[in-house]
Amino acid sequence: MIQSLEPIIEQxxxxxGLSKHHIQFIVGCAKNVRFAEGEVVFREGDRADQFxxxxxGLVAVELMVPQRGFTTVQTVGAGDVLGWSWLLPPYQWRFxxxxxxxxxxxxxxxxCLRNKCESDHDLGYELFKRFSSVIxxxxxxxxxxxxxxxxxxx
Amino acid sequence: xASGLEQTISAAGVDxxxxxxxxxxxVRQDTRDTFTMFLARDASFTFAPGQFNxxxxxxxxxxxxxxxxxxxxxxxxxHTTRVVGPVTAALKRLKKGDAVGVxxxxxxxxxxxxxxxxxxxxxxxxxxxxxxxxxxxxxxxNRPKYRRVVILYGTRTxxxxxxxxxxxxxxxxxxxxxxxxxxxxxxxxxGNVGVVTALISRAAFNPETVVAMLxxxxxxxxxxxxxxxxxxxxxxxxxxxxxxxxxxAIGLCGHCQYGPAxxxxxxxxxxxxxxxxxxxxxxx
Numbered sequence: 421m422i423q424s425l426e427p428i429i430e431q432x433x434x435x436x437g438l439s440k441h442h443i444q445f446i447v448g449c450a451k452n453v454r455f456a457e458g459e460v461v462f463r464e465g466d467r468a469d470q471f472x473x474x475x476x477g478l479v480a481v482e483l484m485v486p487q488r489g490f491t492t493v494q495t496v497g498a499g500d501v502l503g504w505s506w507l508l509p510p511y512q513w514r515f516x517x518x519x520x521x522x523x524x525x526x527x528x529x530x531x532c533l534r535n536k537c538e539s540d541h542d543l544g545y546e547l548f549k550r551f552s553s554v555i556x557x558x559x560x561x562x563x564x565x566x567x568x569x570x571x572x573x574x
Numbered sequence: 575x576a577s578g579l580e581q582t583i584s585a586a587g588v589d590x591x592x593x594x595x596x597x598x599x600x601v602r603q604d605t606r607d608t609f610t611m612f613l614a615r616d617a618s619f620t621f622a623p624g625q626f627n628x629x630x631x632x633x634x635x636x637x638x639x640x641x642x643x644x645x646x647x648x649x650x651x652x653h654t655t656r657v658v659g660p661v662t663a664a665l666k667r668l669k670k671g672d673a674v675g676v677x678x679x680x681x682x683x684x685x686x687x688x689x690x691x692x693x694x695x696x697x698x699x700x701x702x703x704x705x706x707x708x709x710x711x712x713x714x715x716n717r718p719k720y721r722r723v724v725i726l727y728g729t730r731t732x733x734x735x736x737x738x739x740x741x742x743x744x745x746x747x748x749x750x751x752x753x754x755x756x757x758x759x760x761x762x763x764x765g766n767v768g769v770v771t772a773l774i775s776r777a778a779f780n781p782e783t784v785v786a787m788l789x790x791x792x793x794x795x796x797x798x799x800x801x802x803x804x805x806x807x808x809x810x811x812x813x814x815x816x817x818x819x820x821x822x823a824i825g826l827c828g829h830c831q832y833g834p835a836x837x838x839x840x841x842x843x844x845x846x847x848x849x850x851x852x853x854x855x856x857x858x
Contacts, residue, residue: 480759480767492759492767497776520764560797561769565757569791570700570730 425450425526432473434501434550442543445536449529454522455479461502461517468511469531471503477523481515494561495520501554506530590824593630593675594619599650600670605734608701609666610642610654613674621645622683623708624815624843628823629653629665630675637661638820638838640705641679646715654704654736680823682843684709685813686716689785692811693722695777697798699770699790700729703736705815705842706789710744717749722784724751724777728770728794731756732763751778770794774801781806787843789815796854799846809847816841816849833858 426447429435435443453472455461461472461479472479479502480492493515496502502525505513511530537544596613603609621627626640637659643652657663668674686709694713698706713720725744729735735754745752753773755766766773770790786802788795795814802812818830818837825839833852835841852858 478766492763494768495755495759495766497766499776500772557772561772564769564771564793564797567793568730568757569794570728570734570757 425452428475428526433499434473438543438546442540442546445543446528446533449532449536450526452524453527454524455519457519457521459519459523461519461523462513464513464516466513468503468505468513469529470527471501471506471530472525472527474498474500474502475524475526477525478520479523480518480520482518483515490516490518494558501551503530504551504555506534507548507551590677590680591822593628593677595673596676598668598670598672598674601668604654604736608654608656608736610652611665611668611674612650612652613676615647615649615651617648619651619676619679621651621679621708623686623712624684624705625679625681626705626820626823626842627653627676627678628680628820629661630677631661631664631668632673632675634664635661636675636677636821637665638680638823640815640842642704642707644711644715645708646711654701654707656701677823680838682841684712684787684843685785685845686712689713689787690716690719692720693724693779693784694720695724695726695774695779695784695786695802697726697770697774697786697788697790698728699794700734701736702788702790702794702815703727706787707737707740709787714744714747714750722751722779723749724753724779726753726755726770726773726777728755728757728773728790731758731760732765733760753777769797771797771801774798774805784811786812787814788812792816792854799853809850810845812846813843814846814853815843 429447430443474496476498479496481494481496482490482492485491502517537547599612599614601609601611621641623645626638628636629639630636639653639655641651642654655662657666696706696710713723741752741754744750755768755770755773759767784807786807788798816837818832820838821827821829823838825836830837
């Protein structure tokens with residue numbers, strides 16, 4: 421039996437408070453995806469036409485550093501949003517993503533949502549509020565990492 | 575009228591200002607900058623999880639170091655520390671068989687009894703795992719008394735992970751959830767990269783019943799508190815271990831005054847609602 425994604429999306433804290441018709445539209449842009457361990461989810465520089473909600477597993481957000489190879493700057497796990505480069509031009513991934521273990525996620529058609537947000541500003545505002553919160557969390561986390569908190573005298 | 579010191583002496587039966595001599599059984603280098611001293615324990619020495627000792631290196635001075643071993647271990651007790659000043663530098667130079675002066679144990683402990691029948695969240699940053707290790711042992715030894723048990727640990731790099739083998743052993747258990755994260759994922763690290771607060775948002779616990787225990791740099795605890803509050807954990811079920819410049823360890827000298835409290839006597843473990851008005855204030 422094929423189960424609708426609607427209850428999953430509706431109950432996700434990220435979408436809490438969205439109207440029924442907005443949820444239904446978002447459900448129409450979503451699909452279940454599964455990645456094997458070590459699989460590339462997206463590559464730095466590629467077009468950002470999808471974003472993900474991790475349901476299970478662990479994904480490394482990484483950057484190719486010459487002489488050092490792919491370097492993980494952050495990991496994203498169950499319940500987390502993966503990817504926000506789709507929101508802003510030039511719609512290209514700033515970082516790459518690769519699974520560290522088998523991962524199940526919801527993938528959203530970002531191009532479809534972007535177009536909808538242009539025509540439905542209520543939805544656009546709601547999504548931008550939610551993604552702003554994700555971006556803020558990532559910025560705070562990055563600042564804390566920069567502080568090197570666990571060093572002597574930190 | 576008896577002085578505070580005299581009252582403390584009569585209550586404990588021993589002079590808390592008088593160090594007792596203990597012998598070092600061995601010293602273990604844990605990470606690049608942390609080491610653990612194993613001291614032979616006699617029957618008179620008992621402690622509760624979260625308490626600390628004043629360790630006295632003769633001719634150098636004293637430093638407050640939390641006890642990081644299993645309270646049920648009758649054979650020895652342990653202190654994990656790193657070199658941050660002359661006393662800890664002198665501690666680092668001590669070898670098997672050397673003597674250390676020990677005053678203690680002092681201070682308030684983790685809420686082992688209050689957490690019974692509840693979910694238990696233990697979040698540590700860096701060397702902050704050391705003061706939490708005794709409560710982890712206690713909870714694991716009495717596992718049926720607790721509901722979900724979650725241990726979250728953040729540190730700089732994979733090489734800086736303290737008690738790595740124990741973390742692996744704990745995470746292999748089916749009835750305990752262990753997540754480790756590092757600020758910088760180097761080498762072939764395949765685990766979490768990021769701050770420990772991100773782990774709190776993902777951890778499986780019930781905010782309505784959980785008792786949270788935190789120890790680490792104050793900034794880490796501040797941001798962890800924000801995440802716990804966002805998940806709806808009330809301040810009266812959050813405990814944190816504070817660090818201040820402790821000298822006498824019995825609330826007389828005032829070096830560790832923290833608002834109306836003394837960290838040595840009223841802490842180092844505080845319930846958040848009792849220090850909420852001063853926690854994170856730059857002036858305190």
